[in-house]
Amino acid sequence: MKEVVNCVCGHVNPHGTILCESCGRVLDETQKDSKMIDMRYEGSARRSQTYNKSIIDKIWNFFSSVKVGVSLIVILLIASSVGTIFPQEQYIPPTELPEVFYEKEYGFSGKLYYLLGFHNLYSSWWYLICIAMLGTSLLIASIDRVVPLYRSLKKQKVSRHDGFLKKQRIFGITKTDQQDIEFAELKKILESRRYKIKEENGNLLAEKGRFARWGPYVNHAGLIIVLIAGMLRFLPGMYVDEVLWLREGETKGIPGTDGRYALKNNQFKVEIYDKKNKEDQTFNAAIDKVGTIVKNYQADVTLYEKEGNTLPGEEAKFKKVKDHSIKVNNPLKHDHYALYQVDFKLDELSEMSFNLMNKNTKETFGMITISLDDPKTMYKLKDGYSVELLSYFPDFEFDENQEPVTKSPIPNNPAFIFNMKTPDKPEGEVSFVAIQQTLEPLGENTYKMAFAGVDTRNVTALTVRKDLTLWIFFLGGAIFMIGVIQGAYWNHRRIWIQRKDGEIWLAGHTNKNWHGLKRDISMTLEGTNIDEPEDQLEPKNLGELEK
Amino acid sequence: MDKKQRRLIMRTSILVLLGAALVFSLYANFTKEKVAAVQKGEMARDFVLTDMDGNTHKLSDYKGQGVFLNFWGTWCKPCEYEMPYMDKQYQKYKDQGVQILAVNVGESNYSVKKFVEKHYLTFPIMIDKNKQVQTAYKIDPLPVTFLIDKNGKIIDKLTGSLSEESIQKHMERIKP
Numbered sequence: 001m002k003e004v005v006n007c008v009c010g011h012v013n014p015h016g017t018i019l020c021e022s023c024g025r026v027l028d029e030t031q032k033d034s035k036m037i038d039m040r041y042e043g044s045a046r047r048s049q050t051y052n053k054s055i056i057d058k059i060w061n062f063f064s065s066v067k068v069g070v071s072l073i074v075i076l077l078i079a080s081s082v083g084t085i086f087p088q089e090q091y092i093p094p095t096e097l098p099e100v101f102y103e104k105e106y107g108f109s110g111k112l113y114y115l116l117g118f119h120n121l122y123s124s125w126w127y128l129i130c131i132a133m134l135g136t137s138l139l140i141a142s143i144d145r146v147v148p149l150y151r152s153l154k155k156q157k158v159s160r161h162d163g164f165l166k167k168q169r170i171f172g173i174t175k176t177d178q179q180d181i182e183f184a185e186l187k188k189i190l191e192s193r194r195y196k197i198k199e200e201n202g203n204l205l206a207e208k209g210r211f212a213r214w215g216p217y218v219n220h221a222g223l224i225i226v227l228i229a230g231m232l233r234f235l236p237g238m239y240v241d242e243v244l245w246l247r248e249g250e251t252k253g254i255p256g257t258d259g260r261y262a263l264k265n266n267q268f269k270v271e272i273y274d275k276k277n278k279e280d281q282t283f284n285a286a287i288d289k290v291g292t293i294v295k296n297y298q299a300d301v302t303l304y305e306k307e308g309n310t311l312p313g314e315e316a317k318f319k320k321v322k323d324h325s326i327k328v329n330n331p332l333k334h335d336h337y338a339l340y341q342v343d344f345k346l347d348e349l350s351e352m353s354f355n356l357m358n359k360n361t362k363e364t365f366g367m368i369t370i371s372l373d374d375p376k377t378m379y380k381l382k383d384g385y386s387v388e389l390l391s392y393f394p395d396f397e398f399d400e401n402q403e404p405v406t407k408s409p410i411p412n413n414p415a416f417i418f419n420m421k422t423p424d425k426p427e428g429e430v431s432f433v434a435i436q437q438t439l440e441p442l443g444e445n446t447y448k449m450a451f452a453g454v455d456t457r458n459v460t461a462l463t464v465r466k467d468l469t470l471w472i473f474f475l476g477g478a479i480f481m482i483g484v485i486q487g488a489y490w491n492h493r494r495i496w497i498q499r500k501d502g503e504i505w506l507a508g509h510t511n512k513n514w515h516g517l518k519r520d521i522s523m524t525l526e527g528t529n530i531d532e533p534e535d536q537l538e539p540k541n542l543g544e545l546e547k
Numbered sequence: 548m549d550k551k552q553r554r555l556i557m558r559t560s561i562l563v564l565l566g567a568a569l570v571f572s573l574y575a576n577f578t579k580e581k582v583a584a585v586q587k588g589e590m591a592r593d594f595v596l597t598d599m600d601g602n603t604h605k606l607s608d609y610k611g612q613g614v615f616l617n618f619w620g621t622w623c624k625p626c627e628y629e630m631p632y633m634d635k636q637y638q639k640y641k642d643q644g645v646q647i648l649a650v651n652v653g654e655s656n657y658s659v660k661k662f663v664e665k666h667y668l669t670f671p672i673m674i675d676k677n678k679q680v681q682t683a684y685k686i687d688p689l690p691v692t693f694l695i696d697k698n699g700k701i702i703d704k705l706t707g708s709l710s711e712e713s714i715q716k717h718m719e720r721i722k723p
Contacts, residue, residue, distance in 0.1 A: 054555065056555060056558050056559050056562065057555075057558065059562060060558045060562065123576050125573060125576075125577070128569075128572055128573055128576060129569065129573070132565070132568065132569040132572060135565070135568075136562075136565045136569075139561070139565065140561070143561070231568060231571070231572050231575075234571070234572065234575030234576065234579070235575075251677075252677070252678065253677065253678065253679060253682060255682065259679055259682065259683070311593050311594050311595045311605070312592065312593075312594040312595075312679035312680045312682070312683040313594040313595045313596040313673075313675060313677075313679050313680045314594075314595040373655055374655045374656065374657065375655060375657040375658075376657065377657060377660075389657070391661065392655075392657060392658060392661070394622075394658075395622070405622070405624075406621070406622045407622060408622055409620060409621070409622055409652075409653075409654050409658070
């Protein structure tokens, strides 16, 4: 294989060059007979097309191919859209098993969806590999094109070979004996149209908007930055997405902060629009139509930071950082963390009160209040009366042996076994008390625990977010857009004007928007004696070319 | 160095770099749940908790002994099932340098006390009130047992209820 191609003009081109980087002569034998030349990448040698020896070159060339890149995009597009047909695994109800849920909910197609792994598509190995391959393709294809393109645009000469000019899409010859005057005139007009003029041996090259050629590569750089940002999320400490359930009055460590921050829920409230409220009366019609309309979900919290280093479980000193009212779209932000209001539970039981009562006389002997988080064993009442708590079931049910048990430690359905000691029953009477249910397992009692009231509290759920990669996503997105704009709103236009004994040759090329280039040329030539060049791809000229 | 060689080196290094990025992403993606959990082979994180009798237990004080670290809740049936077995083995192994620490995941003193009385448990039981220890050990679901050897390394993580026989085997594994 030849390493270089020598052009007649004396320029040494890299192997695989189609058009001489310097004079524009057609070097590729297969293109010599075509009527028009292929101006893609300036006819420069894309390295990928030329070296194909080692395995590294073969891999390189595979990724350099535009066909491969487009295929990857198509595969990813189709896969990504299939992934939206049914919900992803993380969005199905948390109590459902995915292997059952998809079939139950969507039938056979749901089962297939699950079996093919589409329920967890966006983190499946093959999807990630496709994304990585697309990233590789973007990078390699760009390197392979931008380097030679930059080289040839930088090296381009003003004077071009006849063949190069003739085979441009816009081309025309004018016979004139006033070349000098025409040239001076043309130069002035082109300059006023903001073309950059280069002169050499009395020939002209007018060029404008070359930077539009870099648009696609800027755009690719933006995409690669976005992919890198996605990758950085895997690094520890870069990305946190957790949920924190917090009862009123409760203080808990914030997950994802490794015990550094704790949060206290002072109050959680849901406010609704109220017709009695003056400022809400604007919405009366809507309230009548819909009923209850929520105005605000709000958790009043206090953020604490741990002082010093303590072990988990060790008593730690916390200092208050700040108070904040977390509302929807108004998170608590601190140290890159943000806490968003995401869910709630109203009126969870916190305390229950009972009166010790004589069933017959309805006489009461004092009230006990049981904290459902921290019940006591013994509740003393006045002279000789006391209540012992024998058992407590926060989330009561009967198990398969008809024994009372608790399903969870959350007081959803509390039940108690009391031993009521009174002067006339010093041994006590046992009573099982659940919500709207009283059992006397050891025979008829004289006394009972009469329900006297409850205290409730609200629970808020907050999303804990930290994302140090967000700005990189934005940066990548901005660069992407700059690339798009650069390539879309500017065109790289060139006009070559050369003198050949008694004639002026004019050729033009643009990477897009040929109409704009033709308009530029025709306005430039207005008032001069030079004929407007022809568009060799126009139907009437195509016929001539055929001949 | 000639041009061809330079190109080969250039291409190879770019491809290696991209390959490494791919391997990293795949690895990170598939271990993201595991990374979230504490794994065997890691050093056990130190903690301090007070048991029901008011004694303070610091994990690192048990260096040189094996520690059978169990996380449990009173409502959790499988936890309840293994507790009496743990107690039997505790009686057998406590003089052979194996300690059992049973961490309740933060229930009321009342519930834990009643539970201990019901099962006559003798090993140290501590309540992780502010859930710092279970957060550090990323506990979910219950029961979970960590076998910690005399050097403070987690040699195994056991989920689900254990039979008496398997508890005995595990005690042997961490016996110094």
